Amino acid sequence: MTLRRSAAAVLAASAVLCASAATATTAVAAPSPTPVIPSGLYGEKDPTYDGVWRQSLALLAQDTVGVEPAAKAVNWLVGQQCDSGGFPSFRADAAEPCTSKTMTDSNATAAAVQALSALGGQDAAVKKGVSWLKSSQNQDGGWSYNPGGASDANSTSIVIGALAATGEKPGEVTSQQGRSAYDALVTFAVPCDAKTGGGAFAYQPDKDKKLAPNADATAAGVLGGLGQGLGAEAGKPGDKPAKCAKGKPTPERAAANGAAYLDGVLAGTGHLDTPPMPGAEDTKPQPDFGNTADAVVALAAQGGAERAAKPLEWLKKNAAPWAKENGPAAYAQLVFAAHATGTDPADFGGTDLVKALNATGPAPEATDRAADxxxxxxxxxxxxxxxxxxxxxxxxxxxxxxxxxxxxxxxxQL
Structure with missing residues (x-):
């Protein structure tokens, strides 16, 4: 899911670059201004494309480890919500009402709903958020990133997590055509007899309606199939399926097959990879820390902590510099990985994730550890x-x- 946020930023940046190129012969582009970080927001980087997302993950991760977030941090997140109930990626001036040009999206809204539901005391905001999510459901039962687009595995999965977190039954939330979120989710599962990637989830079908395996979508799809959210709990240990199991494409079977696919991809190095950016000097795939953390959560949720042991150990040894560079959402993903596997987040390969996360924003109100x-x-x-x-x-x-x-x-400071 972090890939989705990065992709949005890249697309926006590309538009800016194209506009600059058109006037390059007459003017020199001015340097980007230093972003103004609102009081209460976690992180120091430009929040334009991920403000609500990173805030939601930070607050949810804090709640997961018994930290009571600062009131102004919670208030900032609530203040980002539009009257419609949807959340945009970021609103610089929350005092101004949302307009038809305000781009609300399912990922930001579902993440915010999960965080606010976990924290408690925000029933009105949660209820409005769930209503907006239901109103933006596609006829196939799934969700797109922005309303009106084609459904995708990532968006559908995170909405399932939000619905489950608020007591809704995702399988009973249906479109006008009677299609549920699970009906849509299983359509992204790559068939077992596919030439490559059997059992994985695709982000979306390509133009030829073929499904290409996508590790990020697979980690999300496993959680969606299990009806779990970002801060998933460990599942019961069980026999690991050695390969994709054919049969009726139920959410549970799709989740098990997705986990089997992740097992195979992670068997070698213990981490997922991301292709190099266009124009990069190093053309080799690079380790993908965020999606590896998501895979750890998915594997633990599907088959217990032991199933995620190898990628978890890799994260412990290698992920601290990545999290430090990327800030609150990255720390939160590692906290989720620690939570799902029963690992102490205060000693994650020598890093105190809780202390590091707390340091990226306003000081928390209280922590269970401090009280103890x-x-x-x-x-x-x-x-x-x-x-x-x-x-x-x-x-x-x-x-x-x-x-x-x-x-x-x-x-x-914890």
């Missing part, structure tokens, strides 16, 4: 009259003079 440590300290101190107090009394008595004594104060 406070209780432990109180026990050690005997409720305020423990060892430290006794030492202080003896010290005062020995010097025969008053001293200024201050209690220990924590300054730990």
């Amino acid at each position: 440590e406070k209780k432990d300290d109180e026990k050690e101190d005997g409720g305020g009259f423990g060892t430290w107090w006794i030492v202080a009394v003896f010290f005062v008595a020995s010097v025969g003079a008053g001293i200024l004594f201050s209690g220990r104060k924590k300054n730990q």
Whole structure:
């Protein structure tokens, strides 16, 4: 799903470059201005294409590990919602009402719904978001990135996660033609007898209606088939299917086949790859950290933590620099991978993901860990009259003079 956000940015940038090229003979393009980061928003990079997305992932990841996000961070996300219930990628001025030109999208809306539903206390925003998602459902039962487009596996899957997170039954949310989200999802599953990629999910059929395997879509499709969201829980351990299992294309079977495909792709290096960008000097595929993290969540959700062991270990050893460079959404994806596999996010290959994520935005209101440590300290101190107090009394008595004594104060950001 991170690939979708990057693709949107690339398309927009391409449009800008084309416009600049048209006037290149008469003017020199001005440098891009430093983006203004709104108070309450996580991350320091331009939020134009991923503001709502990265905020939603950050808040959901914090909730997953017991962190209570800052109120202004939650308020910022809620303020991005249009009256229609949909969320755009980013609104610079949330005080201005959305117009017909405001591009709301299913991915931002579904991610925001999942985050706000998990946090609680935002029933009105969640209800409006779900209503918008239902209203933008395509007749085939699926969803496109923006309303009106052709359905795709990624968008359909993340909406399934949002519906499930709010207590809806995705299989009962149908279009006017009676098609459900699951009806659409299984149409993106590559048949087992395909020449390549049997069991995988395609993003969309190509112009010849053929399905090309896509690892990003497959990770999303596995979660969608299981009715799970971004912060998925580990599934029950079971026998790993060695190959794609033929039969009726049910959501459960499609999810199992998708996981089997991911197993095969990850068997060698333990990570997924992304093709080089056009014009890049290095023409070799590069490791895809984000989609590998998504694959870890998908595999764990489908067959237990052990199934994701190899790519998880690769992420632990290699993903910290990537997350540091890419900010809150990247840290959140790693937190989701840790959560799905029962890994301590405070020691993910030596990196404290929770602390790093929190540092990308406003300080959280509270954390479960901080509360637990406070209780432990109180026990050690005997409720305020423990060892430290006794030492202080003896010290005062020995010097025969008053001293200024201050209690220990924590300054730990988790």
